[in-house]
Amino acid sequence: MTEISAADAAVPVVLRVNGDEYRIAAEPRRTLADALREDCGLTGTHLGCEHGVCGACTVLVDGEPVRSCLMFAVQSQDVEIRTVEGLAAADGTLHPLQEAFWRHHGLQCGFCTPGFLMLSAGILETSPDIGDEELREALSSNLCRCTGYQTIVDSVRSVLDAGEA
Amino acid sequence: MGWVGRSIRRVEDPTLLCGAGMFVGDIGGAAAVRFVRSPVASGRIRAVRGPAYTIADLDADGVGNIEAVLHRPDYVRLAQPLLARERVRYVGEPVAVVVGATAAEAEDLAEQVELDIESLPAAVGLEAALDPDAPLVHPDEAESNVMVAGEMATPELAGALERAHVIVELEILSGRQAALPLEARGSHAVTERFGGRTTLHASIQAPHMIRTVICDLLGMPEADLRVVAPDVGGAFGQKLPLAREDAVVVWLSRRLGRPVAWIEDRSENLMASWHSREQRYRLRAGFNAAAHLEALEADVVANVGAWPCYPITWGVEPLMALAELPGPYTLEHYGVRSRGVASHTCPMSPYRGVSRPVITLALERLMDIAAARLGVDPVEIRRRNLQSDFPHISPTGLRHDEGTYREAMELAVSHVDMGAFRARQDAARAAGGPQPGIGICTFSERTGYGTPAFAARAMGVTPGFENVELSMDPSGYVTLRIGASPHGQGLETALSQIVADEVGTDPGRVRVVASDTDRTPYGWGSFASRAMVLAGGATYLAAQKLATQLGSLAAEVLEAAADDIVLADGRATVAGTSVGVDIAELARIAHHHTQRLPTGTMPGLSEQAGYDPAGTFSNACHVAEVDVDPDTGGVSMRRFVVVEDAGRLINPMIADGQIRGGVAQGIANALLEEVVYDEDGNILTTSLMDYLPPTIAEIPNIEILHLETASDATITGAKGLGEGGTIGAPAAVLNAVNDALAHLGVELNEMPATPERVRAAVRAAACGDSPGDTDRSTQEAAVR
Numbered sequence: 001m002t003e004i005s006a007a008d009a010a011v012p013v014v015l016r017v018n019g020d021e022y023r024i025a026a027e028p029r030r031t032l033a034d035a036l037r038e039d040c041g042l043t044g045t046h047l048g049c050e051h052g053v054c055g056a057c058t059v060l061v062d063g064e065p066v067r068s069c070l071m072f073a074v075q076s077q078d079v080e081i082r083t084v085e086g087l088a089a090a091d092g093t094l095h096p097l098q099e100a101f102w103r104h105h106g107l108q109c110g111f112c113t114p115g116f117l118m119l120s121a122g123i124l125e126t127s128p129d130i131g132d133e134e135l136r137e138a139l140s141s142n143l144c145r146c147t148g149y150q151t152i153v154d155s156v157r158s159v160l161d162a163g164e165a
Numbered sequence: 166m167g168w169v170g171r172s173i174r175r176v177e178d179p180t181l182l183c184g185a186g187m188f189v190g191d192i193g194g195a196a197a198v199r200f201v202r203s204p205v206a207s208g209r210i211r212a213v214r215g216p217a218y219t220i221a222d223l224d225a226d227g228v229g230n231i232e233a234v235l236h237r238p239d240y241v242r243l244a245q246p247l248l249a250r251e252r253v254r255y256v257g258e259p260v261a262v263v264v265g266a267t268a269a270e271a272e273d274l275a276e277q278v279e280l281d282i283e284s285l286p287a288a289v290g291l292e293a294a295l296d297p298d299a300p301l302v303h304p305d306e307a308e309s310n311v312m313v314a315g316e317m318a319t320p321e322l323a324g325a326l327e328r329a330h331v332i333v334e335l336e337i338l339s340g341r342q343a344a345l346p347l348e349a350r351g352s353h354a355v356t357e358r359f360g361g362r363t364t365l366h367a368s369i370q371a372p373h374m375i376r377t378v379i380c381d382l383l384g385m386p387e388a389d390l391r392v393v394a395p396d397v398g399g400a401f402g403q404k405l406p407l408a409r410e411d412a413v414v415v416w417l418s419r420r421l422g423r424p425v426a427w428i429e430d431r432s433e434n435l436m437a438s439w440h441s442r443e444q445r446y447r448l449r450a451g452f453n454a455a456a457h458l459e460a461l462e463a464d465v466v467a468n469v470g471a472w473p474c475y476p477i478t479w480g481v482e483p484l485m486a487l488a489e490l491p492g493p494y495t496l497e498h499y500g501v502r503s504r505g506v507a508s509h510t511c512p513m514s515p516y517r518g519v520s521r522p523v524i525t526l527a528l529e530r531l532m533d534i535a536a537a538r539l540g541v542d543p544v545e546i547r548r549r550n551l552q553s554d555f556p557h558i559s560p561t562g563l564r565h566d567e568g569t570y571r572e573a574m575e576l577a578v579s580h581v582d583m584g585a586f587r588a589r590q591d592a593a594r595a596a597g598g599p600q601p602g603i604g605i606c607t608f609s610e611r612t613g614y615g616t617p618a619f620a621a622r623a624m625g626v627t628p629g630f631e632n633v634e635l636s637m638d639p640s641g642y643v644t645l646r647i648g649a650s651p652h653g654q655g656l657e658t659a660l661s662q663i664v665a666d667e668v669g670t671d672p673g674r675v676r677v678v679a680s681d682t683d684r685t686p687y688g689w690g691s692f693a694s695r696a697m698v699l700a701g702g703a704t705y706l707a708a709q710k711l712a713t714q715l716g717s718l719a720a721e722v723l724e725a726a727a728d729d730i731v732l733a734d735g736r737a738t739v740a741g742t743s744v745g746v747d748i749a750e751l752a753r754i755a756h757h758h759t760q761r762l763p764t765g766t767m768p769g770l771s772e773q774a775g776y777d778p779a780g781t782f783s784n785a786c787h788v789a790e791v792d793v794d795p796d797t798g799g800v801s802m803r804r805f806v807v808v809e810d811a812g813r814l815i816n817p818m819i820a821d822g823q824i825r826g827g828v829a830q831g832i833a834n835a836l837l838e839e840v841v842y843d844e845d846g847n848i849l850t851t852s853l854m855d856y857l858p859p860t861i862a863e864i865p866n867i868e869i870l871h872l873e874t875a876s877d878a879t880i881t882g883a884k885g886l887g888e889g890g891t892i893g894a895p896a897a898v899l900n901a902v903n904d905a906l907a908h909l910g911v912e913l914n915e916m917p918a919t920p921e922r923v924r925a926a927v928r929a930a931a932c933g934d935s936p937g938d939t940d941r942s943t944q945e946a947a948v949r
Contacts, residue, residue: 029269038267043191044184046398048347049431053853056347084184098182102174105822109653110181111188111348111398140860143853145347145399146653148825148890149861 013073017042018086026073032066033057035073036083044084044114048143055142058115058122059083065122065141084114087121096159097121106155108146115142120156128160135160168662168672172818175658176672186396189351189368195424198414199271201261201278202437203253206287206509206846207300210251210260215278217261218417220248228416229382231407233473234625235480239314241307245472247382247409247416253282254302254471255510256848257437262413264425287509287846291445291468294508302471302507310507312469313480315487318462318500319560325460325498329451333535337527338915340839341443341468344516345858348398349434352411353426354418364391365415368398370405371690372650374628376682378475379412383419387682390415394680397652401830402515403439404652405692406474432851439514440840443468444482446527451498456541458550460498463490463527467520469505470512476626477515479505484622485520491559492528493570493609493784494550499560509846515692517827518891522834525608529896530914533604533903543900544578547607565609566878568784569810573872574607577786577808580870586790594908599792601803602905606787606897612811612885613698613878614780629777631699632686635664635707636771639756641735641749643668643675643711648688649700650680654887655819656696660704662815663881667708668715669732669748686773694783694885697815702776702880710772718751718770721763781878783811785889787828789897793905795927798920800836800902802865809889810872813882817871820886825867827890833859834891835898835916906930 010025015032017040024039033050036042036059045068048056052070059068060082087095097120100106107113116139123130123138130138139153180186201217213219223246230244249260261278265271288294288302294310302310326332352367363385369375372392380387397404410427417425429438444467451460465486469479487503536546551570558564581603590601616629634646643664651657661675678684688700712732719737720727729740738745752770754761759768790804807824814820837857841849850856875882895916902918903911910930915922 027269034268037191038193042184043188043193044186046188046348047190048349048398049853051431051852051854054347054431088183094179094182098179101182102178105175105818107178107181108655108822108826109347109397109399110177110186111346111396113181114184117182136861140862143347143858143860145345145401145830145858146826147822148827148829148867149864150825150866151822153861 011074014077015040015073015081017081017083028072028074030073031069032071032073032076033068036068042083042085046111046114048112053143055119056112056115058118058142060118060122063122063125065119082118084117087117096162097124097156100155100159104151104155104158106147106152112142112144116144116152123156124159128163130160167666169666169815170817171662172816173658173662173672175655175819176661177655177657181396188348188396188398189353189366190428192353192366192426195353195426196264196266197268197271198417198425198427199263199265199275200259200410201263201275201280203249203256203258203260203280203282205253205282205284206256206289207285208253208282209285210249210253210282212281213261213278214281216274217263217278219261220246220250223247223416226416226420227384229384231382231409231475232625233475233478235313235478236623240480241303241312243303243306243473247413256846257433257511258471259409262417264417264421268428289508289510289842289844289846291443291466291506294468294506295466302509311504312507313483313505314503315484316502317487317561319498322460322462322498322500326449326451326462329459330454331452331535331538333450333452333531333538335448335527335531335534336914337446337523337530339442339444339523339526340917341440342516342834342838343435343440343840343856344401344403346399346401346403349429349431350404350408350410350438351426351428352414353424354414355424356418356422358422362389362391363415363419364393365411366393366395367411368404369394369411370400370650370652370692372680372682373648373687374476374689375407375411378407379415382412383416391683394650394652400652401517402692406439406477406514431853435840435851435856436848437511439474440470440511441513441516442482442523444486444520444523446523448527448531450531450535452535452539456535456539456546456549458494458496461491461496463501465501465503467505468508468510470508470510472512474512474514476624478624479513481515482513482520486524488561488563489521489611490524490528491561492524493552493607494528495552495557496560510842517830518888521610521888521892522831522895525606525892526896526899526916529606529900533900543605544574547574547605551607563611564779565782566876567874568609568782569872569874570607570609570784573784573786573808573810574605576870576872577788577806581788581806599794600905602791602793602901602903604789604897604900604904606893606900608785608893610694610783610785610886610889610892612694612781612783613778614693614695615699615777617779628689630775631688631703632773632775633700633703633707634686634771634773635704635711637711637752639753641674641752643670644678645675645704646678646685647700647704648686649696650690651696652691654691654696654823655816656691656700659697659815659819660701663701663704664708667705667712669737670735694887697883698778698781698879698885699776701815701883702778703774705881706774706776707772710774711770714770714772715748715751718755719746722746722751722754776880778879781812781876781884783809783884783886783889785809785893787893787897789894789901791898791901791905793902793923795906795909798923798927800918800923802832802863805865805867807867807890808870808872809886810874811886812876812879812884813873814871815883821869823887824869824890827888828867828894829859829864831891831894832864832898835895836918837863839917
């Protein structure tokens with residue numbers, strides 16, 4: 001078992017994340033989440049369960065929210081990946097969603113926050129006219145243990161209503 | 166207008182919102198540690214083969230055992246090794262540890278380790294562990310599985326029960342729960358190559374205490390271990406006790422001379438971190454004809470798992486139940502026996518509210534059942550029993566300071582409009598289908614207790630006080646160093662508001678340093694709804710002292726009397742005049758022009774203060790509205806109302822956030838979450854597909870109203886409220902479920918009220934086999 005089989009050997013992978021290109025070597029079993037965190041140094045994407053349930057690792061892949069713990073790095077080439085690190089403007093100006101989560105107390109410990117922000121960014125960009133019930137349903141795909149959720153809904157709703165996307 | 170009382174945005178947030186937080190798993194640069202865990206609940210270790218460290222390696226290095234101690238007669242004292250020695254006692258117990266270059270390699274190595282364990286019979290559930298013939302968890306140290314026991318009775322209890330107009334008997338069951346912080350546990354240790362000093366970053370709640378116990382175990386001076394709790398992704402009590410794994414990580418970093426990190430995965434967290442609240446209460450309560458609770462006799466059993474937790478011990482759940490069961494009521498005659506029973510299951514730690522959610526469930530179910538027996542409205546029976554004269558001394562000697570038990574309930578009830586609800590309920594009963602129910606819960610929350618309260622527990626170490634250090638630098642900015650260890654509660658923001666008011670500055674000019682033993686005064690961390698009261702009180706005192714220092718300095722500079730100096734908006738002014746000086750200029754003078762100060766004045770601007778109160782009780786009333794489908798057993802939340810009195814609110818937005826999050830966890834406890842073992846001790850809920858925390862779909866909007874009682878038990882006027890949501894919600898929800906099904910004769914006194922349990926209760930009621938209790942009274946009270 002100590003020998004590394006060919007299947008485990010790292011292969012070159014190119015990831016495009018937040019507009020930057022990362023040339024890494026990843027074992028086929030390496031998840032996108034681990035590649036982002038360990039190989040790209042983008043530790044804002046958090047791991048809460050690695051089963052695809054909690055959604056803390058949510059990133060946008062070609063604009064769609066994706067559980068990065070359920071995708072392999074080798075599957076993630078030729079796509080545009082966006083993580084929480086890419087939300088704020090280069091000059092540090094917060095994204096409207098970040099401002100809204102701040103204003104509405106949409107976070108406490110902050111561990112689930114990057115996942116909720118990226119999930120919300122996906123909703124904002126693909127379904128700006130989403131209704132209240134559908135919004136709650138969409139947000140029910142991620143877990144938060146601190147807030148009781150309402151302030152997260154309020155945060156996202158306020159940005160949708162302001163049409164700031 | 167001052168800063169205290171305002172919902173200012175949190176200073177903690179921008180970093181977290183940008184993904185720039187630093188959690189333990191983000192540090193990196195370390196070899197990966199993986200624990201090899203027992204696959205059986207009970208067994209004898211024959212051999213461990215493979216590339217792993219075991220207890221033999223720790224013993225060879227002279228590493229000590231954990232001793233969680235209560236100095237009381239009915240307490241079994243144990244020495245717990247950091248890895249299993251000779252026996253395993255629960256599925257998931259760490260037996261061996263491997264180190265790999267990456268997490269994946271460490272997992273590969275762990276798979277190569279062979280555990281040769283002779284499986285033995287296991288005692289798993291509460292009843293099984295209590296059985297006189299049960300396999301013993303610690304056969305060498307104890308003759309039964311009862312590890313801690315307490316008993317008390319007031320002198321007139323038996324007579325009071327004898328005289329009672331109605332006796333209500335009741336059994337309450339609480340399933341085993343997991344605190345489930347979204348970030349699991351973890352630790353990262355680096356030992357300096359020269360000098361040998363170690364830095365531990367760990368996802369914990371009490372860094373100073375953890376430094377002490379790890380140094381005791383490894384035989385090293387505390388000056389050589391720096392413990393840092395970086396950003397912590399939720400804790401809720403689960404990260405308060407010492408994790409054996411964290412101590413092993415420090416040991417490995419020192420032995421191997423390389424950075425090592427252990428990042429717990431979700432399965433480990435659910436299987437082997439800490440659980441809580443597997444309890445059974447049997448109550449026998451006597452009410453008089455006026456529906457006043459005269460006497461209460463209780464038998465409490467808590468399944469405390471295989472080992473105690475340090476430093477709180479496995480007395481924490483059963484002994485809290487013993488002390489606090491009388492709750493917010495004016496009960497006079499009280500007797501209780503409470504036992505902690507070991508089993509071959511994961512150990513227990515405090516989880517947000519500890520025993521109080523179950524205590525409150527027991528009392529509030531009791532009130533509703535008694536109300537029905539006596540033909541009294543649920544609101545009225547509470548009105549007649551809630552405390553209203555303060556201070557109130559409980560039968561166990563607890564001092565309840567000024568509160569608003571009745572007022573909170575009246576406000577909650579008028580807010581929900583009971584009349585309208587009952588009309589809707591009547592219509593639904595006629596129509597069939599899902600049935601609405603409403604449930605009330607009134608309770609007190611013991612918060613902010615310091616050394617005096619902990620000393621009564623007779624623990625091996627006595628937590629309690631909080632110290633702070635406060636200094637103003639030459640630029641006029643203030644740095645506050647605290648021993649508390651916030652992890653998401655917004656304490657930094659709230660403390661900066663207190664400082665700003667006292668020294669006349671802006672919260673934006675206050676920096677709070679916490680959670681690093683090298684940079685903060687010794688303190689006990691954040692747990693037990695204590696930080697706002699204790700660290701807040703110490704901060705208030707230190708800030709007053711700093712203000713006095715600034716006032717004297719301003720008086721000197723402005724040639725005025727110190728008593729006439731007013732600090733506000735960054736200026737020190739002579740009251741009633743426009744004569745003044747910028748505080749920043751005073752700060753400059755205090756450091757850079759000390760020749761201007763009177764002889765003997767201490768240069769600089771720094772103060773320290775401590776606070777160590779006896780404690781204060783918050784109170785609240787929760788009202789839950791549910792819909793229950795009698796055909797499927799499904800329960801959905803329709804509405805949740807909280808009236809909270811936590812004294813003076815420092816930052817109402819943050820307070821509401823604590824309440825909402827707590828209520829969500831309480832609803833989860835009431836309806837969804839349960840750790841399940843099979844009878845052999847295999848744990849069946851090791852992923853989030855099996856253990857079911859709520860999503861937004863299960864949590865309604867939570868309406869919050871506040872009362873603010875000025876209590877003299879806390880120097881800032883602020884009471885704690887971190888656990889209240891979790892404490893009250895389960896009882897409110899269970900009462901609502903019972904109310905929804907009352908017309909069917911259903912009585913359900915077990916949480917979580919899963920669809921399976923609701924259906925079983927409906928079926929039992931339909932068979933006339935209600936689990937309702939014997940009623941030996943002769944009165945003709947209306948029975949449902």
